[in-house]
Amino acid sequence: MKTPLLSRTPVAAALAAVVATLGLTACGVGGETTQASADACPFEADESVDTTVRIGYQKIPNGDVVVKDQRILENCLPNATIEWSNFASGGDVVQAFGGGSLDIGLAGSSPSTKALSAPLDLPVSVIWVHDVIGSAESLAVRGGEATDIAGLKGKTIATPFGSTAHYSLLQAIADAGEDASDYKLVNSEPEQIAPTWSRGDIDAAWIWDPTLSELKKDGGKVILTSEDTAKAGKPTFDLAIADDSFIEDNPEVLAVWAKAQDYAVKQIKSDPEKAAESVAVEVGVTAAEAQKQFEGFVFLDASQQVGADYLGGKLGQDLFTTAEFLLTQDGIAEVAPESDYADGVDPGPAEAAAGE
Incomplete structure (x- = not known):
């Protein structure tokens, strides 16, 4: 488990240069910049933050698109600039981190593991479990x-x-x-x-x-x-990864971000009809279809995520197991020490959202 705010070795400049040539703006479609008011924040807003937060999302029926559609971050960080960019897959999100164009992004457990492994070894950490993937x-x-x-x-x-x-x-x-x-x-x-x-x-x-x-x-x-x-013992997840420097420099942003995600997860559980309306808008399905799609995932609130089965311990082991398998499939160059994957999990934002 990563000690909050711990930084990783910076990614090689050569990698950043290569990724920059890939035209990452083509991967993140229609980066949207929006600002709002603290009046509609469902918890205490933080008006002291005036930074820009660059977020990569995917059209997956989980809490992340609920946060986006309901403008929770914009309302709870009213003086910040929130930039949302849509990506087709976690691999594209990892590329964007390699090019230095994202602060927070959604990537599955496989691409997240690749980000923490050679040859990438990106300076990122897993900060949230958007969902445990099932029949979805x-x-x-x-x-x-x-x-x-x-x-x-x-x-x-x-x-x-x-x-x-x-x-x-x-x-x-x-x-x-x-x-x-x-x-x-x-x-x-x-x-x-x-x-x-x-x-x-x-x-x-x-x-x-x-x-x-x-x-x-x-x-x-x-x-x-x-x-x-x-x-069969090989779980997969949709995860949030964040740039280590951003985590270190913006703990107040990450705390609000995690509270927003926690609010969305609780809405999916307690008011799925409302959450489904947001998913319908963002994903391009009907509200009924969105609500049905929720059944293909397990959603965890902040208090569950900080437990030993997830950010509090076992997730690092799951990432290590994923890395071992990816190595056999030539998905990565080498498996890092198991401690590196444990250190690549930062429970700090979730702990802030859980009030711990």
């Missing part, structure tokens, strides 16, 4: 195409490489005693998968909502889920 990420196949992972050998399966869905797919193949080289795995971003499915270019996809729901409407049948791989 699943392997959809064409009806009658296959009933298990072995039945897809030789078939084309799409998934965003480096994502939690990719990790779960590789883990399912390994758990079945099969070899990933016997499958035609295709790297495809979520928005590309539905069109390629419709054209008949792919036979299956391990992906999340809203794309997953589109595939099911178009004849897809779910045969495996990330809940299954979690039960």
